[in-house]
Amino acid sequence: MSARSEPVPRAPQSRAVTLPVGVPAIEAVDVSRTYQLDGVSVAALRGVSLTIDPGEYVAVVGPSGSGKSTLMHLLGGLDRPTGGRLVIGGRDVATLSPPELATLRNETIGFVFQAFHLLPRTSAVDNVALPLVYRGIGARQRRERAAAMLGRVGLGHRLDHRPNQLSGGEQQRVAIARALVTDPAVLLADEPTGNLDSATGEAVLELLERLNAESGVALVMVTHDQEVAARARRQIAVRDGRVRSDTIHDRPLSGAVDRPATLDGAPSAGPRSVSGSGPGRPSGGSGGAAGATGRLSPAALDRTGEGGHGDDLPGGGEP
Amino acid sequence: MRVAEAWRVAWDALRANRMRSALTMLGVIIGVASVVLLVAIGTGTKQKVEQQVEGLGSNLLLVVPGKLDVGTAPVVSPLTLKDVDAVSRVVGDPGRVAVTIASGATARAGARADFTTVQGVLETTPSVFTRSLARGRYLTGADVDTSRRVAVLGASVAHALFPDRDPLGQQIALAGVRFRVIGVFAPLGQSLGVDRDDEVHIPVTAAQRLWGTQRVDGIAVKAPDRERIGELGDRIVAELSRRHPDTEFSAVTQQQILGVLGDILGVLTGVLAAIAGISLLVGGVGVSNIMLVSVRERTREIGLRKAVGARPRDIGVQFLLEAVLLTAIGGLTGMALGVGGALLVDALSPIPAAITWWSLALAFGVSAAVGIVFGVVPAQRAGRLDPVVALRAE
Ligand SMILES: Nc1ncnc2c1ncn2[C@@H]1O[C@H](COP(=O)(O)OP(=O)(O)OP(=O)(O)O)[C@@H](O)[C@H]1O
Ligand SMILES: [Mg+2]
Numbered sequence: 001m002s003a004r005s006e007p008v009p010r011a012p013q014s015r016a017v018t019l020p021v022g023v024p025a026i027e028a029v030d031v032s033r034t035y036q037l038d039g040v041s042v043a044a045l046r047g048v049s050l051t052i053d054p055g056e057y058v059a060v061v062g063p064s065g066s067g068k069s070t071l072m073h074l075l076g077g078l079d080r081p082t083g084g085r086l087v088i089g090g091r092d093v094a095t096l097s098p099p100e101l102a103t104l105r106n107e108t109i110g111f112v113f114q115a116f117h118l119l120p121r122t123s124a125v126d127n128v129a130l131p132l133v134y135r136g137i138g139a140r141q142r143r144e145r146a147a148a149m150l151g152r153v154g155l156g157h158r159l160d161h162r163p164n165q166l167s168g169g170e171q172q173r174v175a176i177a178r179a180l181v182t183d184p185a186v187l188l189a190d191e192p193t194g195n196l197d198s199a200t201g202e203a204v205l206e207l208l209e210r211l212n213a214e215s216g217v218a219l220v221m222v223t224h225d226q227e228v229a230a231r232a233r234r235q236i237a238v239r240d241g242r243v244r245s246d247t248i249h250d251r252p253l254s255g256a257v258d259r260p261a262t263l264d265g266a267p268s269a270g271p272r273s274v275s276g277s278g279p280g281r282p283s284g285g286s287g288g289a290a291g292a293t294g295r296l297s298p299a300a301l302d303r304t305g306e307g308g309h310g311d312d313l314p315g316g317g318e319p
Numbered sequence: 320m321r322v323a324e325a326w327r328v329a330w331d332a333l334r335a336n337r338m339r340s341a342l343t344m345l346g347v348i349i350g351v352a353s354v355v356l357l358v359a360i361g362t363g364t365k366q367k368v369e370q371q372v373e374g375l376g377s378n379l380l381l382v383v384p385g386k387l388d389v390g391t392a393p394v395v396s397p398l399t400l401k402d403v404d405a406v407s408r409v410v411g412d413p414g415r416v417a418v419t420i421a422s423g424a425t426a427r428a429g430a431r432a433d434f435t436t437v438q439g440v441l442e443t444t445p446s447v448f449t450r451s452l453a454r455g456r457y458l459t460g461a462d463v464d465t466s467r468r469v470a471v472l473g474a475s476v477a478h479a480l481f482p483d484r485d486p487l488g489q490q491i492a493l494a495g496v497r498f499r500v501i502g503v504f505a506p507l508g509q510s511l512g513v514d515r516d517d518e519v520h521i522p523v524t525a526a527q528r529l530w531g532t533q534r535v536d537g538i539a540v541k542a543p544d545r546e547r548i549g550e551l552g553d554r555i556v557a558e559l560s561r562r563h564p565d566t567e568f569s570a571v572t573q574q575q576i577l578g579v580l581g582d583i584l585g586v587l588t589g590v591l592a593a594i595a596g597i598s599l600l601v602g603g604v605g606v607s608n609i610m611l612v613s614v615r616e617r618t619r620e621i622g623l624r625k626a627v628g629a630r631p632r633d634i635g636v637q638f639l640l641e642a643v644l645l646t647a648i649g650g651l652t653g654m655a656l657g658v659g660g661a662l663l664v665d666a667l668s669p670i671p672a673a674i675t676w677w678s679l680a681l682a683f684g685v686s687a688a689v690g691i692v693f694g695v696v697p698a699q700r701a702g703r704l705d706p707v708v709a710l711r712a713e
Contacts, residue, residue, distance in 0.1 A: 078626055079707045099630035106628020117623040117710065121335050131627040133324055178627065 023090055025108070025185045025218050026052040026075050031084035032241075033070050044070040046241040047084065052186060055216040057209070059229035062238035068222045069190055071238060075220065076109045076188045077101050089185060106134050110179030110217070112189040112208075116171045118163040118178075124150060125159040128177045135182065149177040153207055169200035173207060180211060187212070189221040193228075205231075325633070329640035332613070340645060343609040347649030347689070348656065350599030351682045355657025357595045358678035360664065361588025363671035368584060372577050374507075375448050378545050379573040380552050382406070382538040382559070384566050396534045397563045400523070403441075406538055409558050410551065417447035417539040420526050426476060426519055427492040433479040436518045437493055439526025439535075447541045455487045455502030458522055466524035470498040474506035474516035493519065496529055548572050592678075596685070602649070603689030610642050610697035614704075621701050622709025635702030642694025643687060650686030654679055 033045040044067045052058060052075065062068050073079040077088050080101075086093045089108035096104060110131075118127045128146035137145075147159055153173040163171050172192060179187055189208060193201030205228060212219040223229050237245040333340040384396045400418075407413040420439040425432050442458045444450065453474065462469050470491060477486045477500075486500045498521060507515040527533060540555065542548040552570030559568045614621070621634055658679070661672040 073707050076626070078710075079705075099632065102625065102628050102630040102633075105626065111626050113710065117619060117626075119620055119623065121331075130624070133321075134624075134628040134630070134633060136321060139324075182628075 024051040024087075025054050025056075025089065027085075027087040028075065028081075029085040029087075031074060031081040031086050033067075033074060033079065034082045043241055045074070045081070048238075048241070048243050049084075050236060050243060050246060052218050052220060054185060054218055055212070056218045056220075056234060057212050057232045058218070058220045058234045058236060059232035060220060060222045060236045060238060061224070061226070061229045062244075066238045067241040068238050070241075072188050072190045072220070072222060075186070076111055077105045078111070102134070106131055106182060108185050110182065110184040110187045112172070112175050112179050112187065112192045114191040114194040116163070116168075116175045116195070118171055118174055120163055123160045123162060124155060124166065124174045124177075127163070127174055128181050130178060131182045146177070146181055149181045150174070152180075152211070153177045167200070168196050169204055172196060172200075172204050176204070176207060176211070180215070180217065183215070184217060186218045186220060189219065191222050191224065194224070322636075325636050325640050326644070328637050329644050332617075332637075332641050333644060336613075339609060343605050343645055344649035344652065346602030346605040347599070347646050347686050348602075348653040350595065350602040351650045351653025351686050352657040352660065353595035353598055354592055354682040354685070355654055355674070355678055356660045356664070356672070357591035358588060358681075359657070359661035359672040359674050360670055361584065361591050362675050362678070363661075363665065363673035365581060365584035365588060366673050367671045368580055369577055372573060372580065375573065377573070378542040378548055379447070380540040380542050380548060380555070380570055381572075381576075382540065382552070382555055382568060382570045383536070384563075384568055386567060386569055396536050397566050398535045398538065398559070399533045400527075400535060402559060402562060403535060403538060405558055405562060406540065406555055409554050410540055410543075412543070414443055414446060415541045415543070417441055417443045417541075418523055418535040419537055419539070420523055420530075420532070420535045422526075422530060424494050424519075426480060428480040428486075428489060431480050431482075433476055435473070435476050437526065437529075438518055438520050439523035439529075440520050441523055444520065447539050450507075451505045453503045453505040454485075455500070457502055458520065463522040463524055466522055466528055468496065468498045468525055469501045469521070471502040471504060471520040472500055473504050473518040475514055476517060476519055477503045491519075493521070494529055498525075599682075599685055599689060602686075603646070603693045606642055606645050606690060607693035607697065609645070610638060610694055611700070613641065614638060614697045614701045618704065618709045618712035621704050622706045622712065625704070625706035626710065631702035634704070635698040638698035638701045639691065639694045642698065643690040646686045646690030646694075647683075650683045653686070654682060657682065 028051070029049050030047045031045060031049070032043065032047050035042040035044055048067075048071060060068050060071065070079070074081055074086060075088070077093060077096075080086075080093055088104055091104060093101065093104075118124075119130065125143055125146045128149055129142040132142040132145060147156070150156055150159055153176055155170060155173055155177065158166060158170060158174075161170075163174070166174065172195075176187075176192075179189075187208070192208065193204050196204060208219055208221065209231070211217060219232075221228075221232070229235050234246070234248045236243055384398060403416060403418050404413075407416045410416055418439075418441055421436055423434060424437045425434050426437075427433075440458065442460050442463050445452075445457050452471070455471070457471055458469065461467070470493070472480070472486060472491075480486065480491060481489060486503055489500050490497050491500060492498070504516065521529075523535060527535075538555075540551070542551050549572070552572065556568045556570050560566075621629075624634060625631075658674055661674055664670055665672040
């Protein structure tokens with residue numbers, strides 16, 4: 001992969017679903033999700049309210065079982081809330097039929113899973129083209145777009161390889177290409193580096209960050225790695241099915257900064273919940289520009305939960 | 320998702336599990352092939368029998384004493400040649416009336432002997448029934464009027480008595496009485512297991528003298544037109560009943576005989592088809608079973624497809640097409656095997672087999688229907704899978 005990309009101002013570019021200016025990509029209001037297990041109710045989410053704006057880079061953290069995956073499934077329209085209001089791409093999920101929800105997923109959301117979920121016995125390019133199949137795009141154009149997307153993730157030379165002929169990192173990059181081939185508004189990545197060794201994971205992470213920066217797709221990523229979370233401009237900490245904190249840096253912290261230091265200093269990394277101007281870590285000069293793009297409305301800043309104190313953040317890693 | 324795309328996906332899925340797909344198809348193949356083959360045999364048998372009954376001559380009316388019914392004892396005929404004259408008057412044309420008095424007898428020629436059926440007949444027989452001669456001539460009115468001792472031999476009798484000689488002009492002995500051979504029938508072959516060439520025709524008058532009787536066993540009439548054949552039969556029966564008040568008579572048409580035989584053979588064909596249909600059903604259950612396995616095995620794939628935008632219908636159609644493809648390919652292969660088998664049976668065995676379009680259409684239609692019916696449940700199950708649950712499946 002290329003060198004770590006600099007944070008750049010993100011300007012949402014043209015995409016299948018063009019959201020009106022100022023409309024959040026995803027809006028959840030007091031959303032809950034309760035599972036019924038043998039007659040026993042398990043509340044995985046208990047009233048979550050948050051907004052994902054176009055082009056955002058959000059890290060979701062929280063201890064195992066806190067409801068991160070459940071939240072991601074809801075945000076992606078893969079599951080429906082049992083309570084509250086969920087609006088994806090301007091459409092209230094509750095009003096959509098299953099096929100309409102499927103179409104909404106196809107047009108608005110890209111998923112990247114920890115387990116890659118590539119179709120076996122299917123070439124990389126066909127895997128990437130899969131979402132376009134359900135969009136009714138012809139084979140020729142599908143292949144063209146999928147090949148171009150594979151080129152963007154650095155796999156232009158692996159078009160006809162099958163998943164079992166690719167390394168784990170390559171497989172995840174194919175999955176990322178698949179998630180982005182439809183030019184979605186939001187990319188939801190649930191522990192995308194969880195199955196990769198640290199070096200490969202880092203490359204995948206950089207790819208995600210670069211694509212987020214370049215194409216303006218909002219990136220919402222679940223991670224157990226506090227250091228990784230700290231690179232995101234915004235961090236949402238989930239615990240017991242609730243948002244414990246929702247903090248925004250005035251500018252993204254470049255992952256290049258002080259990695260060793262963050263190992264012991266996650267809480268002191270100093271995410272500030274409201275201020276748009278306080279001193280952060282030294283970083284590329286464009287960081288401030290990102291903060292000044294105006295995408296952070298006062299409302300967004302108000303979302304902060306309990307002040308983003310580190311004691312709510314998980315130590316990282318699964319039990 | 321486009322339909323062409325769905326077919327391709329279904330086809331790829333079948334190819335990915337070649338062995339399993341082939342074995343699943345085998346059930347359908349056996350089912351369809353046996354339906355086609357057994358129906359062909361049933362139909363062939365029916366056609367052959369009908370052909371032979373029709374070969375007796377058209378518009379035929381058979382008049383016999385007694386009820387023509389399975390299980391009733393034969394009645395001793397009270398009919399004589401005077402009754403035949405009366406029937407001829409009812410019909411209006413003696414040339415359309417034939418009679419028979421038949422008995423088994425040993426025919427001898429020199430050292431050779433053959434046990435055969437001797438029929439006493441009128442000279443009208445070849446025009447009432449469709450019979451043609453290979454050699455010589457048939458009986459004439461003069462032969463009948465003068466009870467001349469002349470005989471026309473069936474092909475197999477001629478062959479048995481005169482394997483290396485021309486039978487024409489030769490003498491044969493029937494029940495010790497000498498007859499001169501004047502003609503030989505063209506071969507007819509077998510009918511329902513009976514050798515129809517194993518008979519000797521002699522004038523009815525000579526036959527009555529030979530056996531010392533005045534009776535005739537039955538009368539056959541070739542009706543002038545098909546529409547009023549029933550009415551003619553009624554008039555003949557009425558006339559005979561008037562002349563012999565104590566005896567019941569029946570007149571049956573060829574169509575009635577065909578109908579009865581056709582019914583019996585139709586039931587036979589139906590039973591064969593039903594037995595074969597059961598194996599087709601078993602094949603269908605196999606398809607359903609494999610589809611359920613396939614859905615379970617590919618649960619994660621289903622979840623992923625849904626995650627990237629497949630609607631429930633897209634998934635359902637994909638699996639339904641897979642089942643339909645399995646049964647359609649199996650059905651076509653089974654049809655080919657069934658047709659090939661039927662042609663072989665027809666060519667290499669005495670069993671007749673006739674391919675009918677309806678049996679092919681039926682077998683294929685049923686197998687396609689089986690694919691749909693047995694594919695629907697697994698397909699629906701796949702379509703309704705919760706994507707989150709499906710993605711977590713092992
Ligand atoms: N299908 C389900 N049925 C019942 N309970 C479920 C189901 N899915 C999730 N849960 C429960 O909901 C809670 C949240 O699960 P979730 O998978 O969202 O956690 P998570 O934060 O992603 O955890 P991890 O970090 O281990 O992936 C857990 O207690 C889990 O047991
Ligand atoms: Mg999880």
